[in-house]
Amino acid sequence: MNPESAAPSASPSPLLRPGHNCWRIEAAERVAFLIDGSAYFPAVREAIARARHSVFVLGWDIDSRLQLVPDGAGDGLPEPLGEFLDAAVRRTPSLRVWVLTWDFAAIYAMERQLLPQLSLDWLTHPRLRFRLDACHPFGASHHQKVVVVDDRIAFVGGLDLTRCRWDTPEHRPDEPRRVDAAGTPYAPFHDIEMLVEGPVAAALGALARERWLRATGQRLPPPQPAAGDGDVLWPAGVEAQLRDVPVAIARTEPAFDDYPAVDEIRRFHLDAIAAARRTLFFENQYFTAWEIGAALAARLQDDDAPEVLLITPQRESGWLEVNTMGVLRGRLHRQLTDADRHDRYRACCPRVPGLASGCLNVHSKLMVIDEQWLTIGSANLSNRSMGFDTECNLILEAGGRADVQAAIAGLRARLLGEHLGCAPEAIEAARAAHDGRLLATVDALQQTDDAHRHLQPLATVGSADLDHLIVDNTLIDPERPMTGDQLLAEFTPPPTRRSVRERLMAPVLLALALVGLTLAWRYTPLSEWLAPNQLIRVARELEDLPFTPLAVLAAYTIASVVAIPISLVIGVTGLVFGPLTGSLYAVGGSLAGALAGYGVGSLLGRRTVRRLGGRRFNRLDRKLAERGIFAVVFLRLVPVAPFTIINFAAGASRIGLRDYLLGTLLGLGPGAVLTVVFADRIAAAISKPTPLAIGLMIGCALILLGSGWWLSRYLQRRKQPSEPAVPCAAAPAAAEPEPGA
The missing domain is CATH 3.30.870.10 (Endonuclease Chain A)
Incomplete structure (x- = not known):
């Protein structure tokens, strides 16, 4: 059908205006639409395998274990993404690959590959670079999904090079190839990408270089592609839907x-x-x-x-x-x-x-x-x-x-x-x-x-009661960045007189939400080996060993170094070992993990830790150097950065070990004990839901909430002027030399 037959004959006036509703308008020699991962992943692999000069990958997430072609690509290169990229740069001496993904929040740690730096940077060829992008306001994320090859072709869409994205347009419920790296099946998944060739790809290459500069401080020169490179790079099995547009x-x-x-x-x-x-x-x-x-x-x-x-x-x-x-x-x-x-x-x-x-x-x-x-x-x-x-x-x-x-x-x-x-x-x-x-x-x-x-x-889902509780989207789906004062104001009760009922309702609802969250962690059948139920199983096995204390300390040490959320490990400790023994294990284990992270940071040195922590390290390093033990106490009470990053930063900074451990004990100890007791009371209320058990559980929740409320009020009274802006990049432009072949 001619689409004009269903529309008015007059062509609409141009809508696109650079500087208003678009950045640039560039020519594309070819354009193709790739529907679903089974079309996109083989095409991007084929293009990267043919790359001669440069590959940029911008993403929200990446997983080095991803197999882009489940049936095997047959191109002579390894199948897992990380090994494939490493082999591609080793095979082509002129090729450099830069991978930049979001420096994600701790809440996503369970969904992502742990330490992607290991398989995409530390153990790979020097011409394959991986960095985390923290150049965004608090709570925001880097969400661009762009792959640019030799500044000649580029892919833009909704697909990241990560787990649980591949599928076919049939979306069969029993598709045997739709499994993650561990062989676990996942649900059907639908997405779309656009593939472009020509000057528009070069413009996307400029966008990628600018993002790399902001995130790392390293200015990268554009490649010098030769004529005809586009014909070499365009995937053989992809048919262009448009030309010269x-x-x-x-x-x-x-x-x-x-x-x-x-x-x-x-x-x-x-x-x-x-x-x-x-x-x-x-x-x-x-x-x-x-x-x-x-x-x-x-x-x-x-x-x-x-x-x-x-x-x-x-x-x-x-x-x-x-x-x-x-x-x-x-x-x-x-x-x-x-x-x-x-x-x-x-x-x-x-x-x-x-x-x-x-x-x-x-x-x-x-x-x-x-x-x-x-x-x-x-x-x-x-x-x-x-x-x-x-x-x-x-x-x-x-x-x-x-x-x-x-x-x-x-x-x-x-x-x-x-x-x-x-x-x-x-x-x-x-x-x-x-x-x-x-x-x-x-x-x-x-x-x-x-x-x-x-x-x-579409059927409306979600609780009708929650619809009344969620007044606006300021925190859930914000439109713009929030300052520290604005964020604090969102969590701090306004200084107005309220009735007894109003004062009681908020803590009760928050306590119920916290209980619901803990129950979800405890009973949701998660397939990942770091899921809480798996951690509990491991912890119970440790409980039966003759050297249980040493095993628990070792578990905390490993968890702290590989960035497993410390609050999750402490909660599991409370569920397994009870309030008294669990508290001792939680405090001792947290100190052991903090000490291990301190040692790793000291061994790696400031430059390496700065690459890991990005702009967060700059701020943590300054606070630790200026305030010493008080800064450690503050950072443990108000975790402005993940537990592991704080540990590494402390080890690479000038703070003494004694002040660091004492600050950690004072700042983390009381909260760890409260968390262990609360987790134990939840387990007791679930196994024997007596009025006393339920009352003790709610009491523990109120203590936790009351402590958080007091802390927020205390911080509000002691608010300091905002800090001057800290550049995103950890180093000045062009400070890091280009890697050799």
Whole structure:
């Protein structure tokens, strides 16, 4: 079908404006759309294997154990990602590889590979570099997913080179190849990437170098590719959907230090929604951006409202996201449903027959507007992606070109065909029969019985009570960075008089939330070997050994060095050994782990620890040098950095061992004892739920909450002026020499 037959004949005016809703518009010699990991992963491997000069990988996460082609690539290089990258640079002396991923928060430690530095930097060739990106405000993340090869071709989309991402468009529930590095199956996963060749790839290379400079302080020169390199690099099995077309790059970057805020992706979404004539088609992991929702609600109330079809997961990943982001999404969904005067809004999840969860995990970030505009990238429809995290999207604008309109319409037909279980040609034929109406096309083709794939209307999930408790999205899904004072104010009760009931409700609800979190950790069947139930099993085995104290101290030491969250280990200790013995083990083990980390930091030296800790190390080093024992006590009471990073930083700093251990004991000891007792009381309440056991558990929770409340009040009274901005980079520009061959 000619897409112009379902749209007004006049071409819309250009929407893209560099400096407003995009960064740059550059030429692409070829463009291809790669749907799902089975198309993307082999293509990116083939391109990297052919690289001659440089490879940049920007990501939210990476896993060196990932096998990009489950059946084997057959290119003579190792299959695991880390070994593959190392072999690629060893085989090609002129090749350098730079990998930059988010310096992630501790809450994600259980989902990620431990110490990726080991397999992607320390044990690899010097021309393969891995670094963590901490150049962002507190609470923000580096979320761009970009791979650039020789500045000639580039991949941009929603897929990281990490675990649990590979899948085929069939999304079979019993797909034997869909397993992680440990052989554990995971649920079907849907995403999309855009592959581009030419000057736009060079622009993405410049973006990657700028990000590397901000994160590391090292300025990298661009490569000097030769003519014809694009033909060598373009994956042999990938068919280009477009040739010689302009492609725009849009970004999100939060204001940080001396870097201004960039919100090009937000501006493009708002401009595109306002310009839409007939259809707005979304695939997105999240839907919580209030400004995007308000713009859609305003359009749905127009007499000439466009159709809006949103494809998203049925529910978020895990109970925490369900009851936070899920609540915000449900609120926005109801807002659009109420604004839909003409029955032109629909939110759906793709249902897959035989799938235990029912609906497919949609991770893609795509928007199609009237076959005139298309954007694919890393940005979710969330406030974070619009202004708080770093993001990168690519945008196509038809500008009256029939081939671009046909390619955009064809991609949408492929995606709808995947979700409805029919060929793209059937989608286009049904759309032509229904005068271009998208929702009517879906209704005409889908078979809603359990034996067929179809789009199921989105059901609101999450607790109705939590909907009232979550007043706004300031902390859950922030739009912009928060200062320390603002963050403290969010957690500190306002100085107003409140009734007894109001004073009691907040601690009780927080205590229940804490109990629920602990129960989830205790009883959720997690497959990772570092899951709490696995740690408890190991701890119980240690309990039966004749040298239990030494074994426990050794376990704490290992956990501290490899960055297992210390609070998790302390909680497990309380569950297994009880309040008295567990407290002794927790305090002694924490000191042993702190001492081991101190020793590692001292041996590695300031330069190596600075690379590990990034800008966090600069601040910790300064505090430790200025305040000594008091700084250690403060850092243990208020963990502004992970336990392991603090240990390493202390060992590499000038603080004495005596002050360090005494500060650790004073700062960590009381909290460790309280945590052990609380964990023990939870176990007692679960095994024998007597009124006394439940009362003691709640009492322990209130003590913990009261201690945290007192600490926040104390810190508020002693607030100091904000510190001057600390550069993200750990070293000045070009301070680190290029590695040799």
